[in-house]
Structure formats: C-alpha cells, structure tokens
Amino acid sequence: MPKDHGIGASSKRREDVRFLTGKGTYTDDMNIAGQTYAVMVRSSVAHGRIVSVGTSAAEGMPGVLAVFTGEDFAAVGGNPAGWLINSRDGTPMREPKRPVLAHGKVRHVGDAYAAVIAETYQQAKDAAQAIADASVIEELPAVVNMAEAVANASNRVHDEIPDNLCFDWGWIEDNRAKVDAAIKSAPHVTTLELVNNRLVPNAMEPRASIGEYFPGTGDYKLTTTSQNPHLTRLLVAAFVMGIPENKLQVVAPDVGGGFGSKIYHYGEEALVLAAAKKLARPVRWTAERSESFLTDAHGRDHVTKIELASDKEGNFIAFRTETLANVGAYLSNFSTATPTFLHGTLMSGPYKVPNVYVNVKTVFTNTAPVDAYRGAGRPEATYSLERVIDKMCRELGLDPFEVRRKNLLTPDQFPYQSPVGLMYDTGNYQATLDKVCEMADVAGFEKRRAASAAKGKLRGMGLSTWIEACGIAPSNLVGVLGSRVGLYDAATVRVNATGNLSVMVGAHSHGQGHETVFAQIVADKLGVPESSVEIVHGDTARIPFGMGSYGSRSLAVCGTAMDKALDKIIAKGKKIAAHMLEAAEGDITFGDGKFSVAGTDKAKTFGEIAFSAYVPHNYPLETLEPGLEETAFYDPANFTYPAGAYICEVEVDEGTGKVDVVAFHCADDFGNIMNPMIVEGQVHGGVGQGIGQALCEFTTYDENGQLLTGSYMDYAMPRAEDVPFYNVDYSCQTPCTHNPLGVKGCGEAGAIGSPPAVVNAVIDALQRGGHTHVTHIDMPVSPSRVWTAMNA
Amino acid sequence: MHNFDFVKPASIADAVKAMGHDGAQALSGGQTLIPTMKQRLAAPTVLVSLTGISEMKGVCMGEGGLHIGAATPHAVVAAEAGAVYPALAALAAGIGDPAVRSKGTIGGSLANNDPAACYPSAVLASGATVVTNRRKIAADDYFQGMFTTALDEGEIITEVVFPIPQKAAYVKFNQPASRFALTGVFVAKYPGGVRVAVTGASASGVFRWAEAEAALSANFAAGAIAGLTVDASGMIGDLHGTQAYRANLVKVLTGRAVTAAG
Amino acid sequence: MTKVSMTVNGRAVSAETEGRTLLSAYLREGLRLTGTHVGCDTSQCGACVVHVDGKPVKSCTVFAQDVAGADVRTIEGMANADGSLGVIQQAFQDHHGLQCGFCTPGMVMSAAALLAENPKPTEHEVRHYLEGNICRCTGYHNIVKAVMAASGQDVSALAAE
Structure with missing residues (x-):
C-alpha cells in the first residue's frame, strides 16, 4: 500500500485549492490604495549612444507624476555579478556596471533608459511613447555574433572592454597539456561542433514589482516576482540602492513559475522603490510579454566544439571542449557561474574518463543578458557529451547502449573524484540504464520501427545518460570557485501554544509544492497531522535568511535545515518532557508524536509539551527556557548528484521533416522520494521544456540585434499536442550520503537529460531511413532544418 | 493601446454609416486586430463592431452554393x-x-488577408464570391497580395458564397509558434476542373498553382503532380522555413490534400 | 467612460470602461476578479480564457463594450455552490494538473468548454483542444490526464508510472 501521509506519500497539494478557484495572489493581482503605474522607456535599437532623453515630452501629459532617467541613478550602485571568475592567465573577469536605467549607452533592444510614473497604466504608457519619440539615440553597429564579437575589437558593447570578452576560462588548466597529449595519441578522435540554442525562459507569469515607501518609519516594501526574496533584498538594498537591509521588506507572493529567470534582481525593482519614495505612493510595474522576451534573462546560447578521444572499442580516453558562451549586454547575477562551474565541472558526465579539459570564452553582445535557465550549464554539458558519444558510435560502428554501459562509473567507484573537480558521493548508473531499457522495450524497437514505416514514417530511438551536481551548494566549495555569496539555507520551526506549527523556510515555492511537501516532512518527523503544519515562505519579514529556490536545492538544502530545526524542537521537547515527567532528560524518547520515559508508560503528547512551553508556570528557568521555536541553518558538505538514463523515440515525416516524439522514458535516481506525485510532475515539466528546446524553441536576433522571436507568434512554445505522455520511474535510489533526508533534487533533471535523447533519436531515424550523410542537426530540429538536412 | 470610440451597429446600413467617420475601422472577431492595436500598429479613432449585425451571421445553402455571413x-x-x-x-x-x-x-x-491565414485558400480554391455592401467580387479578383485586397475604403464584406465542389480537402502545416499556416493547400474538384490554392508559402499571398490544377484536372490523383516542381524563388523564406522548404511543402501538401479528398 | 453591464458568474455587474478596456481588464480591475490572468499580448497563451455566452474566449482579445449584456463565467464561478471544488477543478488537484497555477484558470475554462462539447474526449482530442493554452510547468502530462479523468474516464493506465 502506498503511504497516505507523511514522507513518501503522494499528498495532494494544499496550494492547489487557491489556484484552482482564482484566489491565488500573484503580484499583479494586488490592489493597493493610492497606487501608481510605472512604464519603462525601452531602447528600440540594440546599441546606441544616448544623445538626449525626451523627458520634456511627458511634462504636462495627463496623469504623469514623475520621470526617471539613467542620470537619476548614476550615483547609486550597479546590479552586481554574483561570481568572480578568473581567466586562464589569472586576471579577473571584466565587470561593467549594470545600472538601474541605461546611462550613456543602450546595449540591447529593450534596455530601459527612462521610466514614467503616472496615475493610470494607459497614461504612463502614452507618456513613455512620447518620451521614446522625443529621445535621440545615435545608433551604433550591433555586436551580435559571438565569433565576430571577439574578432572585431573596434566594435565594443562596453567601451572599456576591447575584445568583448568577459573572461577566457580553463578548467582545469593543469589538465590541459595532459588532455592535449591524450587526444594527440588516441586511436580515434570524434569531433562535433554544435550550438546549444538560446532559450527564453517564459514563466507564464510575466515579471512584476510593486514598490512602497512608508515615510513615518522610513521603511520600504518590495513585492516582486522572485525565487529568492532575501537575495533580492540583499542586492537591492546593499548593492544598488544603499538602503539599510533592515529597512527593506521583500515579499515574493504567489509566483507563476521561474525556471531561473526570477532568481535575479532586475532594474525595475530598484526603480519602483525609488519612485515610491519620491512620490510617497505605491508604484507598480508589470511586464508585458513582449518586455519579458526582451529583458528576462535568457538561457543557454553556447557554441561548442567537443572532441572525444577513444580507442577503437569505444573506451573513452579524453574529452576536450571549446565553448563561446553568450552573456548578453550585462552580467546578470549568476551569469558567470552558469557557463563555468555549472558546466565545466560536469564535463566528465557519469563516465570514467581520465582526461577532461574545458575552455569557455564568455562574450558580451548587444543582446539580453543570459543566465541560468532550468538546468543551467548542466544541460549544455550533457548535450555536448551525449551527442558526441552517439557520433563516435556511428563512426566506429559501435552500439550506443553498450558504449555507454562500459564507460559508466560502477557502484564500487564511489565516492568518485572526477577529473573536473567534483566528488560524486554515490550512484548506480547501470541500474538506471537497465531500468530505462526495460521500460522502453528496446528489444521491441524493430517491430515498432516497421509499424512506423508502414505508416510512411521513419522511426528512431535515442538514448542519453546524464548526471548533474545540484542541491546548490556548499558555501566553502563555491567560495573557492568564485561565489560572492554563501549558499546555505535556513528554516525556523515555531510550535504554537495550541500545538500547530508555523514553519518559516528560506526556500521559495513558485510551482514546486513546498507548502505540501515540507509539511509532509514535518508531520512525519513529529507525528502530527499534515494539516496542523503551515509552511511560510516568500517574505523577508517572516522567514529566516535563506537563499531561495533554484539549482534543485529546496529540499536538499532548505529541507535539511528544516530537518535540523526539527531535531532541535525534539531535543527541546525532551527537556520539557523530562521536567514534566520528573525524569532524566536522557531517559526521554520521542516517537509517534509522544515523549515517553523509557521503560515506563509515562508519556506526554506533543500537544501537551507545546502547551506547557507557553504556559511555563513551574519551569526551572535557569535550565529551561519557555517557548518551543528553533532555527537551523544548513550548509551542505557537498553537492548532490542525481543521475539517470532517458530514451526517446521519434517518428519523422520525410515529406515535411516534422518530428513527433512518440515515446519518452525516464529512469532517474533522485535518492529518497518525499512525494512521488510531485517528483513525477517535476520530471514531466523538465522533459517538456527539454523537448521544447530540442524541437521548437529558438531565439533569434538579426544582424542589427533585433529580436526576431519576440512573441509567441514566432517563439514556439511546446503545446499539449507537441508532447506525449511520459513514462517516468524513480525506483533506482541511491540516497544522498550527506543529508539526513537522503534526497538529491529533481527539478532540473528532465531539462538536462532530454534534449540529447530527442536529437539522438532524430539522427537515428534519419540514419536508419537511409539519410546516412546526416550526422548532426542543431537544435531546434525544426521541420525545415530536418527536411533541409535530409535533402542536402 | 490608443483609445477610441466603440460603436456597435445592429444593421449593415448603420455600420456603413459609422465607417464614414475619419479614422474608423471595422472590428469583426478582433483576433488579429486587437493584438495589432495593443502594439500600437493600428490606432483607429472609431471602432465599428460588426458582431451585432444579425444579417451578417449564419451558414445556409442558397443561390450559387453555401452562403456564410461575414460575421460568422x-x-x-x-x-x-x-x-x-x-x-x-x-x-x-x-x-x-x-x-x-x-x-x-x-x-x-478575408478583409485582413494575412498571407498565412487559412480562409483565403478555401475562397480562392472554391472560386467563391466575396459579397460586400457595394458589390460582388470574384475570388480571383479579390486577393491582391499580402494584406491587400480589392476592398475599397469603408467597404464591408457581408457574406461569402462558396460553390460546392465534388471533392475537396485542405491540408495545413502549422507554423510551430503562431499555429498559422506555414503552408496550407486547398484542393477543390469541380465539374469544370480542379482548383488548387496555396496559403502561407508565397511572398505574394495566397495563390493558385496552375500547373497542379492542369495535372489534377486531367487525373485527380496525388501521383499526377509527381513530376511538377514549385519555383522556390517567390516563396517566403524566414526562420520557420526556407524558400526551398516552403516550395517542397506546397507540393507535398497538395499531394496529401488530393489523397484526403479521395 | 461608458458603463458596461453584464452577468458574471451569475451576478449582475457593471463597471466603467473606455473603448479600449479589454474584458480581461474589466474583470481584473473593474470587478477585482483576479483569477483570470494575462500572460501574453498576442492572444496565444490562453491564461485569460473565460466563457462568454457559453463559449471559450480569450478575454485579453475582446473589448468589454463588445460583450455588454453577455453572460460571462470565470474561474471564480467554477466551484460548487457549497464552495467545494467542481469536478474539473478536483481532477486537476487529484492528478497534479497544475504547478505554479498561473495558466490554470485558462486551462480549467478551456477544459470545461471541451467537456461541454465533447463529454468523453480522447487523449488526442484533449491535446488538440488545448492548443491555445500554454503551460510551462507540467509538460501537459497531468493536465491531459486530469481533463480525461474529469470526463469520467479511467486514467490509471494512461502512462506506466
């Protein structure tokens, strides 16, 4: 029987009720007395010198209350990069200031150089148009193509950065000579040049922010679409605005998806706060979808050459990659970590390969900033590896299943020190590979292929095996790697006098279901009903200083902090029980929601202990404090290492080049599972996004830096018709060895493992269909690209 | 969006009168016009809704074939x-x-005549008649290139009359983002011959593929067009498909439409 | 400004509008019914789907004045009279058909329109009908499952899991 409550149960999500009845409270749903509306004035050119801003055009327009330009923020700080990366030669990365509003130059289409505040949205919109029409911006040639950006030193995104390079990073530089030598002497080298396509995250809720200022106290409040309110507070207060951190409350209420794009601080958040202070009225801003396309941090955008050296039997000898990674016009908060430590450190995959070297040149261009998007660096690494392995198999006439099987690390090799710096704690990669082969009925493929052929379709099967480092992250490790913040998390467990609980967590739920899952864990551990536990998140005034949700970290890091706080609650409860039961503390045991004296029938329920804690009429106060509330911070000892194996089957229509994903199988190892229903949902969502990347999503700027895919009319989001039911399994479990819940994280998995499985399947279909000249097609493998490749 | 006066006449006569205002624009379903107005690419001062005119709604058989009210x-x-x-x-x-x-x-x-819209192919392939408040326009005269039609300023389409073919089918290949036709082909077989109209593919908007019509009029089978080629030079080439790709789609989808028509 | 009256979720309502006031704004700002969401400006995402006279429409692509007098139903009108979740809503919760919840109102309204037209849709029919509703969280698996379950079909064997 599956469990019906607590850890391991598929408890239904309590948050669903408000979302299903229209009673959720997203930022734009709020209605605040006296509110005003901000509209940004955005650049229509990708690169230009601001000659004059036509602010006078808005003066006297109906409802206009204030206009801001870059000049107003020239004296405050810039939005900082969170990681300092050093180039191979030891020099630090170039860090241009990212101002609240562009000053001097605009650097991408959509770069805001002014803002209008008005009584109504339409009035602000009209005034913004008037300012844009009256502004003079001298257009400069746009830097768009990365290879040209580094080659053409005369055309600079930032005048002070001569080669448009942020850094030239080698990982691990000490491996370089050994890897070069290994490749030179290897019996076979497979080379593949590929593009990891740029994606727009497209959380369905556009970004929105409301600034408030309370003149009586000097306090500010920012309500915003954030995955991590404390980090946003730190960035806005300390780095940009110079507000004391304790005078700013940041609230991230219901947030409609993030996928990375809402980790970061954006200029609009500082703008609404500054405007709220100036006007002493609430100021709200909500992005139109077109603004989301132009200004949300995009994802991926790597151009990579990967070489795989092997013997003729397909045993891996070395991997070497050279990547150009686009950071766009400015450094977004995690943008320098994504192509480096979230990418290079994963470049040995789940494989035993002794020699790996990664080179990443990160390039400024006149495009929107690029940062972490679901998976962040790890999908890029996995895609490069899994594609080049399939190409090698084809070149050597080897079976891609067998080649992966014999190169995978074996269970006896853990803990495993990878050649690119990580220590994998545990895993069983053969188990997930075996499992997925069973799920996909690999042996029956030929029969399915014949059935597809009878319908006039080519059928192919693609495999990928993947690993990631998540549960981000050990502060001591990321500190060494350049992080300017710690990546611990925190939880406070408050047992109320009546025995119910308020649990304040640093993680933020924007679709993940923390309000349900975290309550399951608390209930399981304390033996109380789930319904008596309330999970509080998203408000810096209520929660401890945690670092929010991204990098599949919520459960592994914040969940562990919560677990440790619960340990403290139990320990305190034992002290109280010992006092109440007149027993030695050491004799008190806790189980089934009761504190008992070992070997006796004397016991107090959890509720009795809680009540006593707040009615301490006879406490020995010198040894026992009243109250039952504990906080724990947790900083992990290591990353967690989920892994898995995916098989995709596709049908290809030779006439049109259209690819249909007809089956998708996932065997994942996430360690222990808290709520299977939610884990499955996370995998479904990740795979859906991965299929989107592989088949249809495509972000294109023209040579002038205009975004050609700036709306859903041209940016193809996967729809229900574009994907199949997914076959998901998580029964192969090697619990994480260094957190008490044994959990690894499941949020990014699907987006990491799926793109190469899809593309491998398409190439397999074409090869089996006789199009043997097609060895690679860049993503998205759109109908036009597939047809063009077949007919080349 | 710029503001405007909204009027909703109940008769064609009142609609025609309302369209006489400076800056007046007819609004039917609005599914293209409203997004265009949000982008401030259209800024009418008077918007004349045609959705309250009952004489412009409905589907019925009548003289010349199937009559479809323009506001249906x-x-x-x-x-x-x-x-x-x-x-x-x-x-x-x-x-x-x-x-x-x-x-x-x-x-x-039809009034918008988006080069990737579906209906223009049906109207052209059926040799339908576009009826306005002023006149009847043959399909072959109506479409004049992308977003361009024979309609005069203030002229309102009131209904469309479709002769019923012996056999017909429409096959559409979606542009993956917008779900408009990347290419769509409507094939209709009439006693007087076969008409083949293509939408989505050409830089000149919906067009008839004359060679296919001749071949299919002689032999209404997918194989009849096997030897034909479509000139790619006039096709649309964009990030969703090259010119050669669209030319291929025209042929492939025509064949499939013939098969579907039976 | 023009006062526009209509029936929303069975209640007679009215609010002031400009010509350009969209139905979505009329509901969200005029009536403070914020369950209807706006996720795009090109009539693509479907987060704003409501029913007008029983038909699904994208409320961000209809002017309020054009539907004066209409009978409108929104997500706020989908629960049972006693406040408990309606059949479709309950199926979405039971089958985890939502994550962040932002697209959910539109999904539920489209699903309701589908089931009104087609009480026992196939998987393909559900997927095709939801073509105008974008979800970024779920990969659609559990949405399709929830809609089929809401139609009374056994979904336990839809995908091995």
Whole structure:
C-alpha cells in the first residue's frame, strides 16, 4: 500500500485549492490604495549612444507624476555579478556596471533608459511613447555574433572592454597539456561542433514589482516576482540602492513559475522603490510579454566544439571542449557561474574518463543578458557529451547502449573524484540504464520501427545518460570557485501554544509544492497531522535568511535545515518532557508524536509539551527556557548528484521533416522520494521544456540585434499536442550520503537529460531511413532544418 | 493601446454609416486586430463592431452554393458547414484554437488577408464570391497580395458564397509558434476542373498553382503532380522555413490534400 | 467612460470602461476578479480564457463594450455552490494538473468548454483542444490526464508510472 501521509506519500497539494478557484495572489493581482503605474522607456535599437532623453515630452501629459532617467541613478550602485571568475592567465573577469536605467549607452533592444510614473497604466504608457519619440539615440553597429564579437575589437558593447570578452576560462588548466597529449595519441578522435540554442525562459507569469515607501518609519516594501526574496533584498538594498537591509521588506507572493529567470534582481525593482519614495505612493510595474522576451534573462546560447578521444572499442580516453558562451549586454547575477562551474565541472558526465579539459570564452553582445535557465550549464554539458558519444558510435560502428554501459562509473567507484573537480558521493548508473531499457522495450524497437514505416514514417530511438551536481551548494566549495555569496539555507520551526506549527523556510515555492511537501516532512518527523503544519515562505519579514529556490536545492538544502530545526524542537521537547515527567532528560524518547520515559508508560503528547512551553508556570528557568521555536541553518558538505538514463523515440515525416516524439522514458535516481506525485510532475515539466528546446524553441536576433522571436507568434512554445505522455520511474535510489533526508533534487533533471535523447533519436531515424550523410542537426530540429538536412 | 470610440451597429446600413467617420475601422472577431492595436500598429479613432449585425451571421445553402455571413465565427462554420462542404468545415475547425474560433470570423480573415491565414485558400480554391455592401467580387479578383485586397475604403464584406465542389480537402502545416499556416493547400474538384490554392508559402499571398490544377484536372490523383516542381524563388523564406522548404511543402501538401479528398 | 453591464458568474455587474478596456481588464480591475490572468499580448497563451455566452474566449482579445449584456463565467464561478471544488477543478488537484497555477484558470475554462462539447474526449482530442493554452510547468502530462479523468474516464493506465 502506498503511504497516505507523511514522507513518501503522494499528498495532494494544499496550494492547489487557491489556484484552482482564482484566489491565488500573484503580484499583479494586488490592489493597493493610492497606487501608481510605472512604464519603462525601452531602447528600440540594440546599441546606441544616448544623445538626449525626451523627458520634456511627458511634462504636462495627463496623469504623469514623475520621470526617471539613467542620470537619476548614476550615483547609486550597479546590479552586481554574483561570481568572480578568473581567466586562464589569472586576471579577473571584466565587470561593467549594470545600472538601474541605461546611462550613456543602450546595449540591447529593450534596455530601459527612462521610466514614467503616472496615475493610470494607459497614461504612463502614452507618456513613455512620447518620451521614446522625443529621445535621440545615435545608433551604433550591433555586436551580435559571438565569433565576430571577439574578432572585431573596434566594435565594443562596453567601451572599456576591447575584445568583448568577459573572461577566457580553463578548467582545469593543469589538465590541459595532459588532455592535449591524450587526444594527440588516441586511436580515434570524434569531433562535433554544435550550438546549444538560446532559450527564453517564459514563466507564464510575466515579471512584476510593486514598490512602497512608508515615510513615518522610513521603511520600504518590495513585492516582486522572485525565487529568492532575501537575495533580492540583499542586492537591492546593499548593492544598488544603499538602503539599510533592515529597512527593506521583500515579499515574493504567489509566483507563476521561474525556471531561473526570477532568481535575479532586475532594474525595475530598484526603480519602483525609488519612485515610491519620491512620490510617497505605491508604484507598480508589470511586464508585458513582449518586455519579458526582451529583458528576462535568457538561457543557454553556447557554441561548442567537443572532441572525444577513444580507442577503437569505444573506451573513452579524453574529452576536450571549446565553448563561446553568450552573456548578453550585462552580467546578470549568476551569469558567470552558469557557463563555468555549472558546466565545466560536469564535463566528465557519469563516465570514467581520465582526461577532461574545458575552455569557455564568455562574450558580451548587444543582446539580453543570459543566465541560468532550468538546468543551467548542466544541460549544455550533457548535450555536448551525449551527442558526441552517439557520433563516435556511428563512426566506429559501435552500439550506443553498450558504449555507454562500459564507460559508466560502477557502484564500487564511489565516492568518485572526477577529473573536473567534483566528488560524486554515490550512484548506480547501470541500474538506471537497465531500468530505462526495460521500460522502453528496446528489444521491441524493430517491430515498432516497421509499424512506423508502414505508416510512411521513419522511426528512431535515442538514448542519453546524464548526471548533474545540484542541491546548490556548499558555501566553502563555491567560495573557492568564485561565489560572492554563501549558499546555505535556513528554516525556523515555531510550535504554537495550541500545538500547530508555523514553519518559516528560506526556500521559495513558485510551482514546486513546498507548502505540501515540507509539511509532509514535518508531520512525519513529529507525528502530527499534515494539516496542523503551515509552511511560510516568500517574505523577508517572516522567514529566516535563506537563499531561495533554484539549482534543485529546496529540499536538499532548505529541507535539511528544516530537518535540523526539527531535531532541535525534539531535543527541546525532551527537556520539557523530562521536567514534566520528573525524569532524566536522557531517559526521554520521542516517537509517534509522544515523549515517553523509557521503560515506563509515562508519556506526554506533543500537544501537551507545546502547551506547557507557553504556559511555563513551574519551569526551572535557569535550565529551561519557555517557548518551543528553533532555527537551523544548513550548509551542505557537498553537492548532490542525481543521475539517470532517458530514451526517446521519434517518428519523422520525410515529406515535411516534422518530428513527433512518440515515446519518452525516464529512469532517474533522485535518492529518497518525499512525494512521488510531485517528483513525477517535476520530471514531466523538465522533459517538456527539454523537448521544447530540442524541437521548437529558438531565439533569434538579426544582424542589427533585433529580436526576431519576440512573441509567441514566432517563439514556439511546446503545446499539449507537441508532447506525449511520459513514462517516468524513480525506483533506482541511491540516497544522498550527506543529508539526513537522503534526497538529491529533481527539478532540473528532465531539462538536462532530454534534449540529447530527442536529437539522438532524430539522427537515428534519419540514419536508419537511409539519410546516412546526416550526422548532426542543431537544435531546434525544426521541420525545415530536418527536411533541409535530409535533402542536402 | 490608443483609445477610441466603440460603436456597435445592429444593421449593415448603420455600420456603413459609422465607417464614414475619419479614422474608423471595422472590428469583426478582433483576433488579429486587437493584438495589432495593443502594439500600437493600428490606432483607429472609431471602432465599428460588426458582431451585432444579425444579417451578417449564419451558414445556409442558397443561390450559387453555401452562403456564410461575414460575421460568422469559425466555430459556427466548423459546426454547421460540414454537411454540405466538409472540407470547408474542417478548415474552419483548424484555425487558431477553440477560443480564437469562438470570436474570429470569415469576414475578418478575408478583409485582413494575412498571407498565412487559412480562409483565403478555401475562397480562392472554391472560386467563391466575396459579397460586400457595394458589390460582388470574384475570388480571383479579390486577393491582391499580402494584406491587400480589392476592398475599397469603408467597404464591408457581408457574406461569402462558396460553390460546392465534388471533392475537396485542405491540408495545413502549422507554423510551430503562431499555429498559422506555414503552408496550407486547398484542393477543390469541380465539374469544370480542379482548383488548387496555396496559403502561407508565397511572398505574394495566397495563390493558385496552375500547373497542379492542369495535372489534377486531367487525373485527380496525388501521383499526377509527381513530376511538377514549385519555383522556390517567390516563396517566403524566414526562420520557420526556407524558400526551398516552403516550395517542397506546397507540393507535398497538395499531394496529401488530393489523397484526403479521395 | 461608458458603463458596461453584464452577468458574471451569475451576478449582475457593471463597471466603467473606455473603448479600449479589454474584458480581461474589466474583470481584473473593474470587478477585482483576479483569477483570470494575462500572460501574453498576442492572444496565444490562453491564461485569460473565460466563457462568454457559453463559449471559450480569450478575454485579453475582446473589448468589454463588445460583450455588454453577455453572460460571462470565470474561474471564480467554477466551484460548487457549497464552495467545494467542481469536478474539473478536483481532477486537476487529484492528478497534479497544475504547478505554479498561473495558466490554470485558462486551462480549467478551456477544459470545461471541451467537456461541454465533447463529454468523453480522447487523449488526442484533449491535446488538440488545448492548443491555445500554454503551460510551462507540467509538460501537459497531468493536465491531459486530469481533463480525461474529469470526463469520467479511467486514467490509471494512461502512462506506466
């Protein structure tokens, strides 16, 4: 029987009720007395010198209350990069200031150089148009193509950065000579040049922010679409605005998806706060979808050459990659970590390969900033590896299943020190590979292929095996790697006098279901009903200083902090029980929601202990404090290492080049599972996004830096018709060895493992269909690209 | 969006009068016009809704074939045209999505003449007649290039009359983002010959593929067009498909439409 | 400004509008019914789907004045009279058909329109009908499952899991 409550149960999500009845409270749903509306004035050119801003055009327009330009923020700080990366030669990365509003130059289409505040949205919109029409911006040639950006030193995104390079990073530089030598002497080298396509995250809720200022106290409040309110507070207060951190409350209420794009601080958040202070009225801003396309941090955008050296039997000898990674016009908060430590450190995959070297040149261009998007660096690494392995198999006439099987690390090799710096704690990669082969009925493929052929379709099967480092992250490790913040998390467990609980967590739920899952864990551990536990998140005034949700970290890091706080609650409860039961503390045991004296029938329920804690009429106060509330911070000892194996089957229509994903199988190892229903949902969502990347999503700027895919009319989001039911399994479990819940994280998995499985399947279909000249097609493998490749 | 005065006449005569205002613009289903106005690419001062005019709505058989009121939503055509013109009903059932089909109308689609819209191919392949408040316009005269039609300023389409073919089918290949036709081909067989109209593919908007019409008029079978090629030079080339790709789609989809027509 | 009256979720309502006031704004700002969401400006995402006279429409692509007098139903009108979740809503919760919840109102309204037209849709029919509703969280698996379950079909064997 599956469990019906607590850890391991598929408890239904309590948050669903408000979302299903229209009673959720997203930022734009709020209605605040006296509110005003901000509209940004955005650049229509990708690169230009601001000659004059036509602010006078808005003066006297109906409802206009204030206009801001870059000049107003020239004296405050810039939005900082969170990681300092050093180039191979030891020099630090170039860090241009990212101002609240562009000053001097605009650097991408959509770069805001002014803002209008008005009584109504339409009035602000009209005034913004008037300012844009009256502004003079001298257009400069746009830097768009990365290879040209580094080659053409005369055309600079930032005048002070001569080669448009942020850094030239080698990982691990000490491996370089050994890897070069290994490749030179290897019996076979497979080379593949590929593009990891740029994606727009497209959380369905556009970004929105409301600034408030309370003149009586000097306090500010920012309500915003954030995955991590404390980090946003730190960035806005300390780095940009110079507000004391304790005078700013940041609230991230219901947030409609993030996928990375809402980790970061954006200029609009500082703008609404500054405007709220100036006007002493609430100021709200909500992005139109077109603004989301132009200004949300995009994802991926790597151009990579990967070489795989092997013997003729397909045993891996070395991997070497050279990547150009686009950071766009400015450094977004995690943008320098994504192509480096979230990418290079994963470049040995789940494989035993002794020699790996990664080179990443990160390039400024006149495009929107690029940062972490679901998976962040790890999908890029996995895609490069899994594609080049399939190409090698084809070149050597080897079976891609067998080649992966014999190169995978074996269970006896853990803990495993990878050649690119990580220590994998545990895993069983053969188990997930075996499992997925069973799920996909690999042996029956030929029969399915014949059935597809009878319908006039080519059928192919693609495999990928993947690993990631998540549960981000050990502060001591990321500190060494350049992080300017710690990546611990925190939880406070408050047992109320009546025995119910308020649990304040640093993680933020924007679709993940923390309000349900975290309550399951608390209930399981304390033996109380789930319904008596309330999970509080998203408000810096209520929660401890945690670092929010991204990098599949919520459960592994914040969940562990919560677990440790619960340990403290139990320990305190034992002290109280010992006092109440007149027993030695050491004799008190806790189980089934009761504190008992070992070997006796004397016991107090959890509720009795809680009540006593707040009615301490006879406490020995010198040894026992009243109250039952504990906080724990947790900083992990290591990353967690989920892994898995995916098989995709596709049908290809030779006439049109259209690819249909007809089956998708996932065997994942996430360690222990808290709520299977939610884990499955996370995998479904990740795979859906991965299929989107592989088949249809495509972000294109023209040579002038205009975004050609700036709306859903041209940016193809996967729809229900574009994907199949997914076959998901998580029964192969090697619990994480260094957190008490044994959990690894499941949020990014699907987006990491799926793109190469899809593309491998398409190439397999074409090869089996006789199009043997097609060895690679860049993503998205759109109908036009597939047809063009077949007919080349 | 710029503001405007909204008027909703109940008769064609009142609509024509309202269209006489400076800056007046007719609004039918609005599924293209409203997004365009949001982008401030259209800024009428008076918007004349045609959705309250009952004489412009409905699907019925009459002189010359199937009469469809210009303000009839796609969903109604999909539900009501099937008995006499199943290919047309199927086309209507595939436009946009259900919510778009509740509002979008045949008259709006034809007045806009988006080069990737579905309806123009049916109208052209059927040799339909576009009826306005002033005159009747033959399909072959109506379409004059992308977003360009024979309509004069202030002229309102009131209904469209489709001769019923012996056999017909529409096959559409979606542009993956917008779900408009990347290319769509409507094939209709009449006693006087076969007409083949293509949408989505050409830089000049919807067009008839004369060579295919000749071949299919002689032999209405997919194989009849096997030897034909489509000149790629006039095709649209964009990030969703090259010119050569669209030229290929024209041929492939024509063959499939013939097969589907039976 | 023009006063526009209509029936929303069975209640007679009215609010001031400009010509350009969209139905979505009329509901969200005029009536403070914020369950209807706006996720795009090109009539693509479907987060704003409501029913007008029983038909699904994208409320961000309809002017309020154009539907004066209409009978409108929104997500706020989908629960049972006693406040408990309606059949479709309950199926979405039971089958985890939502994550962040932002697209959910539009999904539920489209699903309701589908089931009104087609009480026992196939998987393909559900997927095709939801063509105008974009979800970024779920990969659609559990949405399709929830809609089929809401139609009374056994979904336990839809995908091995």
